[in-house]
Amino acid sequence: xxLDSTAKKPNWFSRLAHPGEFLRWSGPWILPLSLLTAxxxxxxxxxxxxxxxxxxxxxxxxxRIIYMHVPNAWLSQFVYGVMxxxxxxxLVWRHPLADVANKAAAPLGAAFTALALFTxxxxxxxxxxxxxxxxxxxxxxxVLLLIYLGIIALWRAFDxxxxxxxxxxxxxxxxxxxxxxxxxxxxWWQTLHQGSSVLVTGGPRMAPTILxxxxxxMLAFTLLFLVLHIVSIRTEILRRRATSLARQAAMGADA
Amino acid sequence: MSGFSALVARDIRLAFRAGGxxxxxxxFFVMIAVVAPFAIGPDKVLxxxxxxxxxxxxxxxxxxxGLDRLFRAxxxxxxxxxxxxxxxxxxxxxxxxxxxxxxxxxxxxxxxxPLLAVLLSMDPAxxxxxxxxxxxxxxxxxxxxxxxxxxTVGLPRGGVxxxxxxxxxxxPVVIFGVGAIAGQQAGSALLLLxxxxxxxCAVSPFxxxxxxxxxxx
Numbered sequence: 082x083x084l085d086s087t088a089k090k091p092n093w094f095s096r097l098a099h100p101g102e103f104l105r106w107s108g109p110w111i112l113p114l115s116l117l118t119a120x121x122x123x124x125x126x127x128x129x130x131x132x133x134x135x136x137x138x139x140x141x142x143x144x145r146i147i148y149m150h151v152p153n154a155w156l157s158q159f160v161y162g163v164m165x166x167x168x169x170x171x172l173v174w175r176h177p178l179a180d181v182a183n184k185a186a187a188p189l190g191a192a193f194t195a196l197a198l199f200t201x202x203x204x205x206x207x208x209x210x211x212x213x214x215x216x217x218x219x220x221x222x223x224v225l226l227l228i229y230l231g232i233i234a235l236w237r238a239f240d241x242x243x244x245x246x247x248x249x250x251x252x253x254x255x256x257x258x259x260x261x262x263x264x265x266x267x268x269w270w271q272t273l274h275q276g277s278s279v280l281v282t283g284g285p286r287m288a289p290t291i292l293x294x295x296x297x298x299m300l301a302f303t304l305l306f307l308v309l310h311i312v313s314i315r316t317e318i319l320r321r322r323a324t325s326l327a328r329q330a331a332m333g334a335d336a
Numbered sequence: 337m338s339g340f341s342a343l344v345a346r347d348i349r350l351a352f353r354a355g356g357x358x359x360x361x362x363x364f365f366v367m368i369a370v371v372a373p374f375a376i377g378p379d380k381v382l383x384x385x386x387x388x389x390x391x392x393x394x395x396x397x398x399x400x401x402g403l404d405r406l407f408r409a410x411x412x413x414x415x416x417x418x419x420x421x422x423x424x425x426x427x428x429x430x431x432x433x434x435x436x437x438x439x440x441x442x443x444x445x446x447x448x449x450p451l452l453a454v455l456l457s458m459d460p461a462x463x464x465x466x467x468x469x470x471x472x473x474x475x476x477x478x479x480x481x482x483x484x485x486x487x488t489v490g491l492p493r494g495g496v497x498x499x500x501x502x503x504x505x506x507x508p509v510v511i512f513g514v515g516a517i518a519g520q521q522a523g524s525a526l527l528l529l530x531x532x533x534x535x536x537c538a539v540s541p542f543x544x545x546x547x548x549x550x551x552x553x
Contacts, residue, residue, distance in 0.1 A: 224504045224507055228505075234501075235497060238491050239490075255505070
């Protein structure tokens with residue numbers, strides 16, 4: 082497994098592409114990134130519980146749910162974006178790690194989407210008086226969850242992981258039409274879910290302390306995804322290696 | 337006769353000669369309209385109100401059920417491999433199969449709608465709107481379905497998986513389809529439905545052909 086030390090140092094793209102290289106350089110990053118994530122969560126939760134005003138005039142202490150809801154909802158779309166880029170990597174550049182990245186991200190995306198829907202339901206009950214409403218954004222987020230589940234099912238259905246990667250990439254790109262629908266649903270169908278309130282002309286429509294707590298929580302959740310993604314990519318690489326070793330051993334036993 | 341129309345004719349002939357699955361699908365479509373009143377209760381006013389939704393659910397389920405025959409038989413007996421290396425581009429092959437598939441699975445459903453109109457106590461105006469909405473919307477279902485069928489053709493039992501992958505994408509078709517029958521802005525819903533069908537029919541042959549190519553490698 083040792084690389085020839087006199088060989089030219091590979092550039093960053095092939096360092097990202099070679100599974101063994103990826104295992105080597107990503108290993109030392111996991112612990113610092115995890116610690117940073119934990120630190121950001123600590124700061125974010127402290128801000129959310131003790132600094133940000135809990136008792137605004139109309140929503141009361143349920144406001145604190147948004148510190149879980151918004152980051153999960155953001156990640157439900159961001160993870161799909163990552164998967165779509167990975168799908169392009171598989172189909173266009175035949176990048177050897179792109180399909181692994183797609184496979185590793187799908188369950189994470191499904192989990193974040195499910196959490197976004199769950200926290201949204203918890204928010205909806207006291208504020209709107211209902212757990213669920215067939216509102217544009219909720220429905221399109223539910224569709225997003227179904228697409229994630231379909232992609233996971235697709236990955237599990239194939240034995241040949243190389244073929245599964247290309248097929249899953251195509252499905253990921255076809256399913257990507259839903260992402261703009263989720264994003265703009267609140268502007269197209271103004272039913273129940275509130276509209277955009279951060280990136281709007283005239284500045285954010287919320288108090289600065291709330292905005293800051295939210296920003297820290299979103300960063301913490303994004304880093305959490307990054308760490309989990311790297312770890313599950315590593316797991317998948319090792320799993321594939323173990324499978325091929327088992328196959329080689331079985332062939333050796335035959336001979 | 338060009339290769340394209342020969343392929344369409346071949347697929348239609350095959351559908352009527354082998355197994356008669358097209359007819360079974362129509363029976364299934366009507367069956368849903370027979371079962372629904374037992375589940376909901378034979379209240380005519382209620383049935384007429386639910387009819388647009390029921391018709392579209394029946395159409396969606398029948399189309400999902402019929403998906404598997406789109407590429408599977410050709411992939412199993414090797415003719416898909418031959419078609420890939422024939423003069424016609426694979427995209428055109430998929431487009432031809434889409435047209436044939438629509439003619440043998442969707443058109444019979446539309447022909448069978450008078451039966452559903454009676455069973456679900458629709459008035460003639462609503463029946464007319466149903467025919468129009470199904471005619472404009474089913475091409476989109478076929479187009480989405482082709483992607484699902486192409487993606488799962490390499491799997492021994494891909495039928496259920498194709499349905500699970502395609503059903504969420506078909507939601508907009510159902511929304512605008514039902515809207516075109518009974519919505520407040522039926523006209524614009526119909527136009528959106530038509531737009532959806534045109535766009536998906538234009539894109540789907542390329543996506544499905546890509547999936548067929550990469551699946552075979």
